[in-house]
Structure formats: structure tokens, C-alpha cells
Amino acid sequence: MIVLVIVAVVLLFVGAPIAVAIAGSTTVAIGTSGIFGLEVVPQQMFIALNSFPLMAIPFFILAGHLMQVGGISERLIEFGSALIGHVTGGLAMAAVLTSMFFAAISGSGAATVAAIGSILIPAMLAHGYERGFTAANQAVSGALGVIIPPSIPLILYAVAANESAGDMFLAGLLPGIVVTASLLIMAYTVSRKRGYKGVAKVTTRELLVAFRRSLLAMFMPVLVLGGIYGGIFTPTEAAVVAVIYALLVGLVYRRFTLKKLLDSFADSAVTSAIVMIVIAAAGLFAFYINVLGFPDQIVEFMTSINLGFIGFLILANLILLIAGMFIEAAAAILIFVPILLPLAVGVGMDPVHFGMIMVVNLSVGLVTPPVGLNLFVASDLSKLSLARISKAVVPFIGVLIIDIALVSALPQLSLWLPELVAGG
Template sequence: MTAAVIFGVLIGLMLLRAPIAVALGLASVVGLVVSDINLEIVVQRMFSTNNSFPLLAVPFFILAGEIMSLGGMSRRLVNFAASLVGHLTGGLGAVAILASSFFAALSGSNAATVAAIGGVMNEPMREKGYRPQYTAATVAAAGVTGMIIPPSILLILYGVVTGVSIADLFLAGLAPGILICLSLLLLNRVLARREGVEPEPFAGYPTIWTSFKSAFWPLLMPVIILSGIYGGVFTPTEAAIVAAFYGLIVGAAYGELKLAALYRAFSRAVISSAVVMFIMNSAGVFAWLITIDQIPQGVSRYLAEAAGGPVVYLLLVNIFLLIVGCLMNAAAAIVIFTSILYPTAMSFGIDPVLFGIIVCVNLSIGTVTPPLGVDLFIASAITKVSIERIVMMIWPFILVLLLDLMLITYFPPVSLFLVRLLG
């Protein structure tokens, strides 16, 4: 009875376009009233959700991404990417994809990646004859790497919820992120031929060297983070603070991080962090409520019986999470559905790190899938192209991302070989 009520209220509020945090919170309150549980538990569970040291990494990585975006680093990464791949067929599309992967290693956020790289690439691609909807689709799809390549905020949340090593998750996200980047580059090369855009002339090795020197300090940040974590110098949470401080130093050294830009970076980081934490708090109450009602346990038993083995189970998980990703914020989905899916995955002997990568790749694809893909809306705002036109253009990218997902799911070494090599 309680399950039907809370999920009914949640779905109803989502259909009414209520913010996901509000929908989760109100559904939880209704469920508590129906279950005759004191509403004081809401505050207790929200505090309990926040009471996590690893969770501190989220606001600091968000801040680091904002500082990198406003401190001139995204433009330098784009210039370096242009010197490498700008002369290829569909050169500027390739630049957008490669630069997005570079920036993903700085920000840990898909939204920040799409906004930063889309803002830089929109006008140059328009001037070179790329259709606006192609630009929007390319930038939106490339933003998926922001949720996979470390330091991924989504991987941090998965680690917080499950207790899996965030350091191992970061390492496991490298190869899948590179795989997605390379597959999108290949697709861009095929699609760009239809765009009829002439490639740029090769910039020359001196230009590559010059642009590399300009982008060296931003490119060094993910190296510092990962080497520091695996060298035992600092934890992933402390790495987030190092990243933010490093961004301040590099931005100041470039002379582009003025006080006005710094104020904007902190303001945007505070707002983004508040949104994420509001979602986490509401989702934490919701997850606790369904847990005491034995919903995850019941679903886990059903899935275990229906799947019969890990191969079918992972297929069911992929289908389920792809649907969830179309309809729900990824952070909320991590908190709510990991508690349902994780126990069964462990019972089948699926590696917890691999399962985390599978979950995050699924939900990252949801950011470019209608009707609620957040990257689509960001790309639309940047390029001034309607969502409908972007959706018509993005389906080839989604199909390639689904192929990548299948490879990551059923060929574990893609995610785990670095963890096993360095673990």
C-alpha cells in the first residue's frame, strides 16, 4: 500500500513537472504520513545523508569546474584539441568531442562540460557551415564523458551510497571515457561527410606544441589528482579541494580569473551544489522509506529469480536504467535505485566497481535522451536550436553510446584492467 502511494505521488508530481527534489520530498512526506511515522524523521534522514566525508568532494569538484570554465582554461583546451584533430574530416566536431573529454577530466560534470565547450564551439562551427542542430547534438553527446571520466561527480555519489572505493571508481572510469570519446570521434567523421564541410588545413607541429604549452597547466590537473590519490598523498575528497585550489592558481596565473569571474564561479558553484544536495537529501529520505518497507529486498528477489544469472540481470539493469535516465535526475537515481539493484548484483558476483561504471554510463546516456535529457536543454540554450531539432539529430550518437554500453557491460576488462593493474 505504502509503495503504491509514494510511487504514485512521485510519478504524478513528475508529470506535473515539479522539480525532482520537490517530488521526492513530497512523496516521502506522504509516505511517512500513510505509514504513521513521525515527520521528524525527515530532518534526521536528511542530516544523515549529508553526514558523509566523501560527499564533500561534490561541491569542491563543482567549484573547480566553474573556475576552470571561467578562468580561460576551456578555450585553451579547445585550441589544443583543434591543433590535434581540426584538420580531420568533421574537424570542428572532432574538436568539440576531444575538448569535452579534456574538460570532463577537470570538471566531473556533464552539464559544466556541455556549457563550457558548447559556449566556445558554437560560433566557430556555425561560421564553418555546420548546421546548428548538428553542433548542438555533437556537444550534448560529448558531454556524456563528463559523468564517466574522473573526477566524475556521479561516481562519487555511487561510492558514497555503496561504500565502494571512489579511487577505484575513478581509475575504472578512464578507459570507458576514452572508449566513448573515440567512438564519438569515429561517428562524427562519418556524419560530417553529410554536412559537406571542408576540413581545415593541418595547423602544423609548431602550432600543436604552442597550443600544448598553453593548455599544459589545465591538462596537468587530472594527472595531479589521480597520481595524488593513488600515491597516497590525499583522499578523493581532499583531491577535490586540491583541484579547486589548483584552478584558482592557474586561473590567476593566466590573468583571466578576475574578481567578477571569481564571484560568478563561486555563485554558480554554490547554486549547483545546493541543487545536488537538495536532490541527495530528498532522495535519501525516499530511499530510507522504501527500504524500511522492504521494497528493495522484494525487487531484488524478483530480479534475481527473473534473471537467473548475471548476463540476463545486467541486460535487465541496462534497460531499466536507460528508462530511468530518460525521466529522472541522475543523482536522485543513484541514491534511490542503487539500493535496489546493488544487492542482487553482488549476489551474482558482479564486481562492484564494474557495476558502478555500468550504472553511471546508463544514467549518463539519459542526459542526452528525451524527454528530460538535461544536456539537450543546455545545448539548446547555447545554440538557440529547438529540442525537437536536436532530438532528430542526436539518435546516431545515442546508438553509438548504447554500443559502448554493451561493450563496457559484457567485457569487464575495459573498466577493470587499470584497477587490477594498479590496485
């Protein structure tokens, strides 16, 4: 274990990607331990990927890319601005609300920031919003992309914890709404304090037109979740349906060109490959630490000091918050589920509830330096330095920490819908 830690730290220090650091350090540890031959490395990496539910990931990624280039973001922004743009801080609140809608399509935080921010960040700046607040507001709104279903981290947790992806999707709805509401309150409060006025109020007819134009986009999550819980298709099959629907919507909107389609497929392939490499590396790591009995040792130690439910909850949140600052969400889920989930179950926590605690914690990592991906995207769109946007995002992080506390302390936020559907 010492060899694994040392090699991982060295690789991360020299700038190796997280997947390379995980797989490389584990390979060295296996090679020097003498427990197995190195042939277990490709075997275990393949086993980590050999899972039917994981097939949903590349399809949801492709659906998100197709919806992004198919004119969806513009129509969602049009509807969000028409709905709420006229109130104090309307554009900032529209950024939050539109990001929630787009998150239910893309499943990605960075994609949400890029699609919505490319339009709303310039619009907010043109209406006198301070650059730091504008960038931070959009970066944090993009974090909804990993909470609102369909979400790639929710799928990964379902696979790692052997839970239903459909249950995790349902579990993410109410926490996602809670986070959205808190960000809307934050945007309104800051805007009112700074005097950010709304844009001109639209007529009822214009609002209905904007709603009609965005209806096809907003129907996608209804189709995905409704199909799953109507027993029509599995979550993996739902991902394929999402791709077909995204293609049809793009054709209806007449925004596709051959180049856009080819770029979408290429970008999706690259993104999917990155995620799968991380999954394979984390699977190898999980195999090795299980062979060493490390999770069992952690469980025994935590049991011996008798932290109890509240103590474990506080410790787990701290670990996940810190981990999210340095480790990408997919890798963090696959690394920490084998270690923390047995402890959570041991203190009486529902695995679905703990999964939402993990995902909401790791969503904060998207907006915390040094590896907060949303910050980099928002920084590029707003032409603001990473240092300035990191400072501007601090109050928003405080709001997200309150959301983590709510999700942690109120299990029914995560469990009510899955239990309701199961009971039905």
C-alpha cells in the first residue's frame, strides 16, 4: 500500500492524468508485491468495463452533444429568459433555471456551462453584471449537470454500489431541485443588493411561444425517466432512445449539418474514452485494495472508534469535499464507494441516500480549484483569470455546502421518489 501511495503522489506531482496515476501506481504496487502476476492488470481493467449498465454512458454523452449542437440551448435560454428574465437579477436566475433544464439533457457539468454560458455570460455582461459574479454564477449552475438525471456520476455510483440506475435517477430529482432553488435565491439576493435589473417583460403570447419552441427539448428527461419507470425500457436502453430522440429533435430544428454531426460523434467518442479509461483504472485500484483487505480494515477501525451515524456523516462529507477538489468525480466515486459504502451501511444509512450525498459533494469539486472543470470553462467564456473566478465562487460554495447538509440530514429528499415508485 505504501508503494501505491508513493507512486501515485509522484505521478500526480509530475502532472500525470488521474487515470494514469491510479493505474500506474496500482500496476507498480501489484508488480512489486509478488501476490499476482502483471497479467491481472488488463484482466481487472477489462472486468471493470464489462458491465451492461456502463453502456449507457457513451450513449448519454452522445445524446448530450447532439442536443447541444442541435439548437437546444438557445431555445431553453429563450424560455428561461421569458419566464424569469424580467425580475431583479433575471438573467442570473435564467442562467440557473436554464442550466437545470439543460442538465436534464446533457448529464455533464462542463457541457452545461459551455452551452448556456456561451450565450448568457455575454448577455449578463452587456446588462451591467459584474464579471466575477457572472462567471461564478454560471460555473456553479453547471454543477447541476451531475445531480439532475440522467447523470453520468449517478450511473457510475449505481454500478459501483450495485444499485439500480433508475433508483439513482429518481433520487437525484428532489436534491437537484433543492440545489436549483438555493442558487436562484443566491442569484436574486446578490442581484438585488447590487441593483441588477431585469430585462423587459415579455407578453403572455411571447412566453407561450418560447415554451412551445422549447417543448421538444424539455420532453427528453420525461421520455427517459417515464420510459424507465413505465417498464418500457431499461436505463441502458433509455440512453439509446435519448440518442435517437436527440437526432430527431435536431432534424426538426434544422440545425444539424454534416460537420456538426461528425464533430458530435468525434467529441462524444473522446469524452467516452476518457470516462472509460478512468473507470478501468479505478476498477483495478478497487480490486487491489480489496485484495489487501483495506476496506475491511477501515471498517474495523471506524467501528472501534464508534463515531456513530452523525460522526460518520460529518467525516464522509469532509473526505468527499476534499477529494472532489483534487479528483475528478467519476474516479472519486469508483475509488471511495468500496471504502465508504460499507461504513455507511454499517451505521444504518440507505445506499441510495449515501449515493446522493457522494454526488452532491463531488459536484462542488466542479467549482473548486485546482481541478474544478467548470471554473476553467467559465473562465474561458468570461475572459476572467482563474484566480478571480475562484475568489468570486466562494459565496456560492457556501450555498452548496448548505445544500450538502440538507441532503445529508434529510434522507427523504433522496428516498421519497424511489420508495414512492417502488410502492406503486
